[in-house]
Amino acid sequence: xxxxxxxxxxxxxxxxPAVRAxxxxxxxxxxxxLREPAYVLPAVLFPVLFYLLFGVMLSGMGAxxxxxxxxxxxxxxxxxxxxxxxxGVANEREQGLLRLRRALPAHPLGWLLARTLAxxxxxxxxxxxxAIVGSTLGGVSLPMSGWALLFVVNLSGVLPFAALGFLIxxxxxxxxxxxxxxxxxxxxxxxxxxxxxxTMLPDxxxxxxxxxxAYHLGQIAFKVVGHDAGGALWLHLLALLVPALVFAHFAWRxxxxx
Amino acid sequence: MKRWMDAVAAGAxxxxxxxxxxxxxxxxGRDSAPATARPPVDGFAIRGARVFDGERDLGIATVVVRDGxxxxxxxxxxxxxxxxxxxxxGRTLLPGLIDAHVHAWGDAQRDAARFGVTTAFDMxxxxxxxxxLRTQRESLAATGQADLWAAGYAVTAPGGHGTQYGFPVxxxxxxxxxxxxxxxxxxxxxxxxKLIVEDLSAYGTARRLPTLSAxxxxxxxxxxxxxxxxxxxxxSTLEDGRHAIASGADCLVHxxxxxxxxxxxxxxxxxxxxFVVPTLSVLASVAGTGDGAAIADDAHxxxxxxxxxxxxxxxxxxxxxxxxxxxxxxxxxxxxLHAAGVDILAGTDAPNPGTAHGASLHGEMALLVRAxxxxxxxxxxxxxxxxxRFGLSDRGRIAPGLRADLVLVDGDPLADITATxxxxxxxxxxxxxxRDAQVGTSAAALVPAAQTLVGDFDGDAITAPFGSWxxxxxxxxxxxxxxxxxxxxxGAQGTTGALRIHGEIRPGFAFPWAGMTFMPGTEPMExxxxxxxxxxxxxxxxxxxxxxxxxxxxxxxxxxPSTQTFVAGPEWTEVRLPLADFPGADPALLRAVAxxxxxxxxxxxxxxxxxxxx
Numbered sequence: 001x002x003x004x005x006x007x008x009x010x011x012x013x014x015x016x017p018a019v020r021a022x023x024x025x026x027x028x029x030x031x032x033x034l035r036e037p038a039y040v041l042p043a044v045l046f047p048v049l050f051y052l053l054f055g056v057m058l059s060g061m062g063a064x065x066x067x068x069x070x071x072x073x074x075x076x077x078x079x080x081x082x083x084x085x086x087x088g089v090a091n092e093r094e095q096g097l098l099r100l101r102r103a104l105p106a107h108p109l110g111w112l113l114a115r116t117l118a119x120x121x122x123x124x125x126x127x128x129x130x131a132i133v134g135s136t137l138g139g140v141s142l143p144m145s146g147w148a149l150l151f152v153v154n155l156s157g158v159l160p161f162a163a164l165g166f167l168i169x170x171x172x173x174x175x176x177x178x179x180x181x182x183x184x185x186x187x188x189x190x191x192x193x194x195x196x197x198x199t200m201l202p203d204x205x206x207x208x209x210x211x212x213x214a215y216h217l218g219q220i221a222f223k224v225v226g227h228d229a230g231g232a233l234w235l236h237l238l239a240l241l242v243p244a245l246v247f248a249h250f251a252w253r254x255x256x257x258x
Numbered sequence: 259m260k261r262w263m264d265a266v267a268a269g270a271x272x273x274x275x276x277x278x279x280x281x282x283x284x285x286x287g288r289d290s291a292p293a294t295a296r297p298p299v300d301g302f303a304i305r306g307a308r309v310f311d312g313e314r315d316l317g318i319a320t321v322v323v324r325d326g327x328x329x330x331x332x333x334x335x336x337x338x339x340x341x342x343x344x345x346x347x348g349r350t351l352l353p354g355l356i357d358a359h360v361h362a363w364g365d366a367q368r369d370a371a372r373f374g375v376t377t378a379f380d381m382x383x384x385x386x387x388x389x390x391l392r393t394q395r396e397s398l399a400a401t402g403q404a405d406l407w408a409a410g411y412a413v414t415a416p417g418g419h420g421t422q423y424g425f426p427v428x429x430x431x432x433x434x435x436x437x438x439x440x441x442x443x444x445x446x447x448x449x450x451x452k453l454i455v456e457d458l459s460a461y462g463t464a465r466r467l468p469t470l471s472a473x474x475x476x477x478x479x480x481x482x483x484x485x486x487x488x489x490x491x492x493x494s495t496l497e498d499g500r501h502a503i504a505s506g507a508d509c510l511v512h513x514x515x516x517x518x519x520x521x522x523x524x525x526x527x528x529x530x531x532x533f534v535v536p537t538l539s540v541l542a543s544v545a546g547t548g549d550g551a552a553i554a555d556d557a558h559x560x561x562x563x564x565x566x567x568x569x570x571x572x573x574x575x576x577x578x579x580x581x582x583x584x585x586x587x588x589x590x591x592x593x594x595l596h597a598a599g600v601d602i603l604a605g606t607d608a609p610n611p612g613t614a615h616g617a618s619l620h621g622e623m624a625l626l627v628r629a630x631x632x633x634x635x636x637x638x639x640x641x642x643x644x645x646x647r648f649g650l651s652d653r654g655r656i657a658p659g660l661r662a663d664l665v666l667v668d669g670d671p672l673a674d675i676t677a678t679x680x681x682x683x684x685x686x687x688x689x690x691x692x693r694d695a696q697v698g699t700s701a702a703a704l705v706p707a708a709q710t711l712v713g714d715f716d717g718d719a720i721t722a723p724f725g726s727w728x729x730x731x732x733x734x735x736x737x738x739x740x741x742x743x744x745x746x747x748x749g750a751q752g753t754t755g756a757l758r759i760h761g762e763i764r765p766g767f768a769f770p771w772a773g774m775t776f777m778p779g780t781e782p783m784e785x786x787x788x789x790x791x792x793x794x795x796x797x798x799x800x801x802x803x804x805x806x807x808x809x810x811x812x813x814x815x816x817x818x819p820s821t822q823t824f825v826a827g828p829e830w831t832e833v834r835l836p837l838a839d840f841p842g843a844d845p846a847l848l849r850a851v852a853x854x855x856x857x858x859x860x861x862x863x864x865x866x867x868x869x870x871x872x
Binding site for chain 1: 263283
């Protein structure tokens with residue numbers, strides 16, 4: 001007969017304060033990323049280098065400088081988010097850190113929020129660098145409200161792609177995540193008209209562009225600089241919101257089921 | 259429960275993707291029937307040109323024009339993607355030029371606009387047209403004519419200068435109440451008061467004309483000012499100029515020919531903030547220096563002159579032996595006045611002998627540079643300065659909100675003032691101005707705007723209320739394609755007939771074509787001003803092939819056509835192609851509209867009906 005356990009009080013699961021936990025998570029996440037210059041530098045500099053090449057040096061190709069500035073801002077935001085969140089989650093899940101986290105008293109949302117905020121930090125840096133290069137070398141002039149709107153679009157654009165990143169990270173391992181993100185990211189930004197206007201692509205691709213979330217975020221950014229294709233803003237927002245919720249739903253299901 | 263939520267989520271994702279493609283596909287408008295294409299963005303932008311805004315050089319900048327007005331000017335102004343863009347690289351954009359001294363009748367306003375002069379000041383004429391001129395210059399409608407501000411009848415003495423032109427002119431006699439006389443001119447609609455003080459004594463001839471007395475000049479200027487009108491004065495001697503300025507004249511509309519300006523005169527001009535329109539063009543004609551003939555010989559200007567303008571430029575004012583001193587003294591006076599800070603305005607006195615509307619203003623600017631003005635100052639003398647001194651607030655500069663009167667020229671007049679002559683395009687009220695010397699005088703160009711139908715194909719022959727229909731194939735370019743056409747019964751929407759066009763596209767030319775062409779002019783490929791029309795609208799049915807509508811336009815017949823495509827399906831369908839969507843086309847110089855089949859090779863058949871330019 002075993003009577004030892006019966007008198008033990010039921011352990012109370014005590015969680016740390018949510019905001020503080022988030023901030024600690026965010027600090028750790030940023031520290032971790034900053035210690036990986038091989039990730040940070042390409043993520044931040046590639047959009048700017050691409051913009052310098054296509055938007056400044058080859059500016060005679062016909063795409064307006066402000067169009068390219070907006071496009072490369074969205075491109076950088078999506079890249080930093082998918083790689084940061086998607087590959088990051090996949091790695092941690094593979095290393096068993098996820099299981100460890102479940103045993104910790106921190107709120108699980110803090111961990112997700114920290115990754116999302118870190119991606120926003122990257123987006124902020126990319127957009128700021130592009131704004132500096134665009135307004136000086138690229139000759140782009142926008143009213144202050146235009147610059148501010150571009151920042152808002154890119155920062156909030158992190159959310160749907162963070163959801164997609166979580167889904168990818170929940171589905172595949174670390175190495176596979178890099179491959180999956182690459183396979184998805186590069187064709188998506190290209191076929192969404194973020195590098196070159198869709199009018200330069202065959203009709204078929206232009207017609208299918210709205211299946212990509214990147215297209216809708218791009219169109220919102222292009223609206224800011226007056227170069228969008230004319231769709232209603234609320235339709236683009238809806239086309240970003242629904243996939244974001246669906247991706248988040250499935251990611252949450254996958255992550256919480258193990 | 260969880261499975262149920264997954265199904266809803268997946269369903270929502272699929273529904274969103276499908277709806278996105280259906281609702282937001284950017285290619286939808288491009289490839290479906292052109293009738294449903296996105297409406298064109300109104301207006302246009304000029305990009306890459308150096309912009310001289312009337313006062314200063316803005317460097318390379320973009321200028322956006324909407325609804326006949328300048329909507330924006332800036333180094334990197336965002337241009338909406340669907341907006342037509344005019345390439346300004348290597349070119350300079352100027353405000354529409356202003357000639358501050360003309361006498362406008364006949365085709366003057368059209369002649370002026372052709373050379374980039376979009377506004378002029380008429381210094382003596384009949385006042386009956388005052389209201390019409392006012393309506394015209396307040397309108398933003400498409401026009402190939404310069405706007406006019408007019409003095410109406412100039413103020414002169416019985417038998418004096420200004421009475422010799424064949425129309426009765428009220429004159430100031432010894433006992434005339436000058437104040438009431440000026441009031442009558444203003445009641446007639448005079449925009450400003452022009453006085454003529456001229457007895458011919460400046461020209462070394464014995465003949466004398468009666469003219470206004472010094473007291474009458476003083477009284478007339480005071481009467482104009484009492485009614486808040488500018489008083490501008492024609493003089494030809496330094497003494498008359500001195501008296502006019504002392505009496506408070508705002509402006510001398512000629513420089514005197516008898517002497518150089520002296521220090522006292524320059525000081526008086528400066529002290530009273532008076533300005534001067536030296537009219538060096540007509541003084542050069544008086545001097546017999548051949549400047550008018552040089553304008554006619556100019557490679558850029560000569561081809562745009564009418565026969566009348568040509569003969570006027572070849573003629574000479576006053577005759578006699580050439581006296582280059584007349585021009586030299588005037589140039590020196592301009593130099594002194596300009597150095598003292600007196601405003602110098604460009605004016606030609608066209609169409610006097612040795613001058614021509616429009617063309618001579620380019621010569622005037624060059625003469626001003628000869629007299630010591632900088633290139634920018636000479637350009638300002640023909641743009642911002644006359645607008646400011648005459649109180650015209652809606653023109654003379656390139657700035658947001660102002661009327662889109664613009665001149666795009668090749669090269670840089672800030673480096674070489676004669677570059678103003680290499681005009682690429684003139685816009686009046688935001689519409690390109692037809693620049694062929696014959697445009698506006700031919701019968702086809704007078705097509706009433708209400709006449710939109712150019713082919714109903716209901717009669718026994720293919721006719722149009724203006725212009726003509728012709729078959730057209732690549733054989734004229736060395737190809738082998740064939741076309742035939744005939745009138746058939748049962749047109750679109752139950753009309754009697756339609757035009758059947760059929761044939762075969764055969765390889766043998768890089769861009770094979772065959773079809774029918776509508777030419778709006780009386781002569782083949784003669785340009786007609788269709789800038790007021792918005793779209794090519796027609797009914798079509800056929801074999802399901804994709805066909806092209808090609809617009810031939812522009813200053814020469816050799817220009818590449820601008821093309822939009824449409825599909826001819828089995829049922830009659832209305833196709834509407836906005837003229838603004840034909841890239842690079844210039845409806846102000848429309849030469850032909852072709853409906854053609856092209857690649858791939860093979861037989862084709864389509865039917866046209868109810869073709870409209872509306």
